[in-house]
Amino acid sequence: MAHPLIRKCIKPTNPNFLTSVSVLRRLASVAAADDPQSASFTFSSAGKWKSPSSVTMPVSFMTGSIVGKRFYKEVKTREADDGNGWTVMLDYRTLKTPSKRPLKLSTLSLAKAIAAEWEYQQTDGIRPFTMPLMRLACTALERVPLTRTKIVENLMKKFNQDLVFCRAPDDNELTSYVHDRQVEKIDPLLRWVESEFGCKPVLYSSFFGGKQEDGLVMAVENLLKKTDDCELAAIDAIAASAHSLIIAIATVCGKLQIEEAIELIRLEEDLQVDKWGLVEGGHDVDIADLKVQISSAVVFLGLSRGI
Incomplete structure (x- = not known):
């Protein structure tokens, strides 16, 4: 049965990922x-x-x-x-x-x-890699029912290293501009987390992560346990691409639109691209692939609900 938060928040989404799909398909045609x-x-x-x-x-x-x-x-x-x-x-x-x-x-x-x-x-x-909806359907039908407990465990193992909890130092000229952008873009999401789960997230600057309060960990884990198979498949797919369970849950719940989720995921890398330039055949392909992975999971969940 769907968690009330997801059932309340999920709403129609515009599948604006066709351009990215076409990019990957053109690459696939010459693979x-x-x-x-x-x-x-x-x-x-x-x-x-x-x-x-x-x-x-x-x-x-x-x-x-x-x-x-x-x-x-x-x-x-x-x-x-x-x-x-x-x-x-x-x-x-x-x-x-x-x-x-x-x-x-x-x-x-x-x-x-x-x-x-x-x-x-x-x-x-x-080419299966051009069929993201098909692969998500197989995951929801076969993998999730058999390995639900393991999927939840794996998601929670990485929770303390979530992308949105890692904050660049603000006392260094090399990272202060990243810190300022994180405050602008990520802090609204963290305030949503606090309001929905009743616990304020802990931020840290270490690449190895830190330790979130037990209340927040338990609340997020309970949400995952109450999802249905399609919801958990979508959350797992987004989290794998985003390196963030919070972004995955917020996207599935409708707090983040597809474009907003991608912006947060790529925040630091896009700042580097703005500063040093884009590598053709590298950054552009990564961006296209990310758009397909995030968009297909959201569209899959919406279509499975008839939205």
């Missing part, structure tokens, strides 16, 4: 292909002599770069056999997850968005 036979799809049918009625994704879909050539012509959606959810069809085959479970999605809008990702795939190879 070197792995051996398509190393991680092939499997096909199954109800009867011995019947044509395959389903297709199962390889386990390497969650980590591989290319998992085989496109074998289908048409992608469409249909209601699940039990009437509870929606599935994606590759021609006449029902798409299944790596554990051979039907890919059953909660809303038609999410099913159509994932179908669009499959429709995009090129003849020479299926």
Whole structure:
């Protein structure tokens, strides 16, 4: 069941990440292909002599770069056999997850968005890294239910080193301008944390982090434990890219818009880019990838709710 804070705050979001997706897709189109036979799809049918009625994704879909050539012509959606959810069809085959479970999605809008990702795939190879919504759906359906406790534990292990708690020194000419920008941009988020969880965050300048009050740690952990599978999958994905559980929770709760979250995540690096310049093929690709990771998690959660 969704935590009340998330259920209260989540609201429609504008999926303005298509430009970033197109950047990564252009890069993917020129990427070197792995051996398509190393991680092939499997096909199954109800009867011995019947044509395959389903297709199962390889386990390497969650980590591989290319998992085989496109074998289908048409992608469409249909209601699940039990009437509870929606599935994606590759021609006449029902798409299944790596554990051979039907890919059953909660809303038609999410099913159509994932179908669009499959429709995009090129003849020479299926590229999972161009299907962020599909990967999040597999995570929510398979990984989160089995490893929920471990996911929460891993998120909380890094909580004391959260990006938003680390403050640049203000008594050094090399870092004072960073400190001033952090005060301007991050302090409003910290005030929101205090108002929502009832504890004022502790700030520190050490790269190794510090120690937050037990009350704040327990409140955040309780929120994570009460999330549903889609919410936890989205929070985990954002936190991994943001190096900040607070930014992840604030984004999922609607406190931060996508652009605001990305600005906070890149605050120090963008200041360095402003000072020393942007490295083409480095900074720009990192920015595009970050936009896709953050935006896709927010859009995935919104679509799973029918928003």
